[in-house]
Amino acid sequence: MNLVTPPEHPFAQFVRILGKGKRGARNLSREEARDAMGMLLDGKVEESQLGAFLMLLRHKEESAEEMAGFTEAVRARLQTPAIAVDLDWPSYAGKKRHLPWFLLAAKALANSGVRILLHGGGAHTAGRLYSEQLLETLDIRLCRDWQQVEKALDQQQLAFIPLGDWMPPLQHMIDLRNILGLRSPIHSLARILNPLNARCGLQSIFHPGYQAVHREASQLLGDTAVVIKGEGGEIEINPDASSHLYGTANGVNWDEEWPALAAMRHVKPASLIPEHLLACWRGEASDAYGQLAIISTMALALRGLGEPRDTAINRAEALWASRHQVART
Structure with missing residues (x-):
């Protein structure tokens, strides 16, 4: 034989x-x-x-x-049209300890004229609250192609597109999480892709040591980026703790340590109620932790676009106070 x-x-x-x-x-x-x-x-x-x-x-x-x-x-x-974007804002982790206050930060920035692309990979882990589950509640446009993204950005300065609609093979890899038993590196990769070549890519990497690696990868790619250990893995500053910012722009790296905004740690909510986000947005409810998280996260985004920290925080406070005054574009 x-x-x-x-x-x-x-x-x-x-x-x-x-x-x-x-x-x-x-x-x-x-x-x-x-x-x-x-x-x-x-x-x-x-x-x-x-x-x-x-x-x-x-x-x-x-x-x-x-x-x-x-x-x-x-x-x-990627076959993407030339769409002007200020911030690439990946949202892949989901929240389990606190509400996703970063979504209100993005809405307030968008209302001031900052063009923001949100993208995410679906509800892949049980027990977490994902951005996709809140889009309708918060009136954030869900887009299924780049033409819809462009229209949403022109009308609202804010758009969300699921990863599966622009790079299905990567979504398939993320969906293997419950088969393989572990998250794969694709969860990290999705944060660095910046598909529309935004002026700045914001990245949240929860596990220690990975933030500097992501910053180095963005530097190799020639991108402008800011990497943080965001609350729950999302791009959200935890106002109860200090935050280290790993930045890169024009091939030059920079680092900043932002102190905690709160004098004392806030009590974690017993449950996550999405309607509370909408009530705070409308001014019908208040949340001490949430407001600090929103303002510091807005400041992070403005820092990524080149504003110094103190200026960014002052402007974030003003933009949040005037969030219902939609910018004319």
Whole structure:
């Protein structure tokens, strides 16, 4: 019997690089990461290879070069029109301790004329409150393509588009979370993509040590970005704690330490009631923690657009107070 050894799958080399053992494994180069992600996005990989690749990356922890290469592969496959955007605002974590006050920060900034693109990856983890679940309540436009995004930005300066509508393969990878049992590096990657090349990309990375890696990846890509350890993993300053800002602009990195705004820690709410957000937006209710979170998060966004911290905080307070005065554009 003449036995023929089957040829190795082209993607096997990337799994081998990551999984060859403690002494043999290494990071992917930026070019290798670009090629590997390209094959994943083009559907040229077996499902078993996809799972192995994502979990090996998760175990190893992705490098800045890998993240830059992955991002380049995604951007090369995006067909987006030229739409002016000030802030790219990814929302992939969901909230479980506090309400998503950052959504009110984004609405107030949009009402002042700041053009903001929100994007997210669905309710992939039980017990969390996701942005997608609040869009209708807060009158944030849900868009299904880039033409709808452009229209929403022109009309409201704020738009939300689900990841699955502009990069379905990445959404599929995120959806594997409940099969693989762990979040994959795609949750981190989605935060750095900045699909419309906004003036500044805001990023929230919860796990310590990853913030500097994300900043380095954005620097490699030539992007302007601010990375924080946001409350619950979302782009939201926790006013009860100090926050470190990892920034990069024009290829130059900067760091700032923002002190806590609250003199004492606030009591965590017993439950998350979305209607409370709307009541606070309308001025029908107040929330001491929420207002500080909103103002400091607005200041973070303005800092990303180039304003100094003190100026940004003062302007954020004024913009929140005048949030119902919609800017004329």
